[in-house]
Amino acid sequence: MNSILTDVDSVVDSIAHVYRDLHRHPELSFAEHRTAGIVAERLGELGLEVITGVGRTGVVGVERNGPGPTVLLRADMDGLPVVEDTGLDYASQARGVDPDGIDVAVMHACGHDVHVASLLGATEVLLARRSEWAGTLVVVFQPAEELGAGAQAMVDDGLFDRVPRPDIVLGQHVAPVAAGLVGVHAGPAFAAVDSFRVTMYGRGGHGSRPETTIDPIVMAAATILRLQTIVAREVAGNETAVVTVGQVHAGTKNNIIPDEAVFGVALRSLDAAVRTRVLAAIHRIIRAEATASGADREPLIEAQESFPVLVNDPPATQRTVEALRAAFGHARVIDPGAVTGSEDVSILATAAGAPLVFWLIGGTDAAEFARATAAGTVERDIPANHSSHFAPVIRPTLDTGVAALVVAALEWLGAAAS
Numbered sequence: 088m089n090s091i092l093t094d095v096d097s098v099v100d101s102i103a104h105v106y107r108d109l110h111r112h113p114e115l116s117f118a119e120h121r122t123a124g125i126v127a128e129r130l131g132e133l134g135l136e137v138i139t140g141v142g143r144t145g146v147v148g149v150e151r152n153g154p155g156p157t158v159l160l161r162a163d164m165d166g167l168p169v170v171e172d173t174g175l176d177y178a179s180q181a182r183g184v185d186p187d188g189i190d191v192a193v194m195h196a197c198g199h200d201v202h203v204a205s206l207l208g209a210t211e212v213l214l215a216r217r218s219e220w221a222g223t224l225v226v227v228f229q230p231a232e233e234l235g236a237g238a239q240a241m242v243d244d245g246l247f248d249r250v251p252r253p254d255i256v257l258g259q260h261v262a263p264v265a266a267g268l269v270g271v272h273a274g275p276a277f278a279a280v281d282s283f284r285v286t287m288y289g290r291g292g293h294g295s296r297p298e299t300t301i302d303p304i305v306m307a308a309a310t311i312l313r314l315q316t317i318v319a320r321e322v323a324g325n326e327t328a329v330v331t332v333g334q335v336h337a338g339t340k341n342n343i344i345p346d347e348a349v350f351g352v353a354l355r356s357l358d359a360a361v362r363t364r365v366l367a368a369i370h371r372i373i374r375a376e377a378t379a380s381g382a383d384r385e386p387l388i389e390a391q392e393s394f395p396v397l398v399n400d401p402p403a404t405q406r407t408v409e410a411l412r413a414a415f416g417h418a419r420v421i422d423p424g425a426v427t428g429s430e431d432v433s434i435l436a437t438a439a440g441a442p443l444v445f446w447l448i449g450g451t452d453a454a455e456f457a458r459a460t461a462a463g464t465v466e467r468d469i470p471a472n473h474s475s476h477f478a479p480v481i482r483p484t485l486d487t488g489v490a491a492l493v494v495a496a497l498e499w500l501g502a503a504a505s
Contacts, residue, residue: 088414088494094215095489098208102489103481105129106204107177113166113195115183116231117240119144122164122203126228129207133214135226138249142240144230149250150214155222155501159253159439160209160492161432162202163232169194172475186234197472198261198450201479203228205259205448205488212493221501225250227435235280235392238434247439255403255499256436256443259491260428261450263471265457266484269411269491270423270447273404277397277445278327278355279362280429284391285310285373286349288384294342301381304337307348310376311335314352317368328365329355329427355427357396394431400442407444410498411491423447428472444495448487450479 105125114122123139126146130137135148144164168191171179181193210226227246231237262270287310289303311332322328330352337348352369356362370388377386412420426447436443449456451469459468470476 091212091414091490091493094212095208095486095493098211098489099482099485102204102208103485105207106200106481106485109200109203110175110195111177111179111181113179113181113193113200114164115168115185115193116165116234116237117143118183119164119230123228123230126164126203126207130210130226133211135210141246141249142230142237142242142244145237145241146228147246147250148210148226150217150224152217152223153221155220156254156499157223157225157251158496158499159225159227159256159435159441160206160496161227161229161256161258161435162206163199163229163237164203165199165231165233165237166193167196167233167473168192169196169473169475171196173478175478194475196474196477197233198477198479199232201261201450201484201488202259205485205492208485208489209492209496212489213496219503220497221503223251224496224500225253229432232431235394235429235431238431242434242438246435252439253441256432256439256441257407257492257495257499258432258445259448259488260430260445261479261484261488262447263451263469263477264423264447264449265451265453266449266480267419267453267487268449269415269420269487271399271404271408271411271420271444272422272424273399273401275357275396275425276399277425277430278329278357278427279396280353280355280392280394281362281366281390282351282353282392283369284349284351284389286347286387286389287373287377288347288382288386289345289380290383291344291346294344297344300344301383302344303346303348304344306376306380306382307335307337307350309380310373311350313372313376314369317365317372321368322361322365326361327357327425327427328361330365330369351391353392355429357425357427394429395433397430397433397443397445399444403442404444407495407498410494414490414494446491448484448491450484452480
């Protein structure tokens with residue numbers, strides 16, 4: 088491990104520059120053209136077989152190093168429509184066009200720049216140590232994780248017809264916990280997500296004569312509040328579900344009641360039965376509130392992102408955890424339990440018929456996190472993923488990200504012939 092850490096240390100010095108560049112120039116889902124170009128160029132310089140344009144903007148590198156297991160390491164590349172407010176000297180000022188054709192600010196508010204830089208660094212270390220292992224290394228840089236569509240797009244584009252099917256799929260995600268920690272949970276580890284665009288139809292008119300209208304804003308407001316009762320009153324205390332309304336759009340002027348209101352709702356769940364029950368409740372409440380408001384037209388509920396629970400294969404997770412603990416020490420490798428964030432990497436593993444192990448790495452300054460923990464102010468003082476203030480510290484976040492991928496990959500790759 089000491090020699091691995093020495094290699095990691097030398098690599099992080101160079102990939103920190105790549106990280107800052109990626110953070111300064113984020114791109115939205117399926118628009119990761121610049122990022123993909125940087126990745127492809129760097130993989131090519133390392134001597135890998137490089138395949139571009141997989142699932143539109145995905146990049147894959149393959150290193151065949153004799154007979155042995157095939158290990159797939161995955162990182163996602165896309166940013167989010169968030170205005171960055173970190174104050175970093177490499178903060179993003181980028182803009183992009185979202186799926187609705189709207190010009191938006193773009194930020195790496197979920198740390199995918201950490202993931203890309205870490206996987207580039209790990210690839211470099213593994214190639215430098217190729218005399219120590221045998222098998223095939225497949226590194227996947229995936230688009231559009233934030234839409235829950237990138238992994239499926241790569242599979243549909245023939246990913247596993249172009250590269251060897253892996254014996255294991257490995258990956259990681261940066262999280263707002265102390266940098267240097269690694270968190271792994273066996274079994275259901277990340278929630279399934281189902282999201283919808285809801286249009287509620289009213290009858291518009293002058294704000295001075297509401298009696299001549301059916302107000303879709305009031306209708307939507309009542310619906311949004313009622314949706315929050317699902318988890319409070321229809322989900323048991325020992326079950327997990329999160330219902331979030333993340334956007335609302337209606338109207339153009341204060342004295343005009345519009346014809347319609349639009350909002351977006353997302354469900355996260357860890358259990359199939361809970362998922363089915365809550366989905367039914369969401370549809371029931373939306374339709375019932377429209378009826379209660381006297382709407383002349385049924386609301387339109389359009390399905391958007393949807394991907395399954397991420398399940399870490401228990402035996403594979405145990406094997407990987409043992410390797411990580413041998414490398415980092417028991418105190419740095421924890422079980423965080425299941426989280427309600429979502430990830431589409433399991434689609435790659437399912438399509439390949441391979442076990443999955445996916446873990447978290449900390450990205451918050453350890454002293455800052457310790458102070459907030461002691462004060463009981465973590466939720467207030469530590470910016471979480473998707474926040475405009477989310478800013479992982481470069482080191483030791485990248486050190487841990489590179490080392491964890493290298494250690495896990497070496498655990499699953501074959502030993503070189505003596």
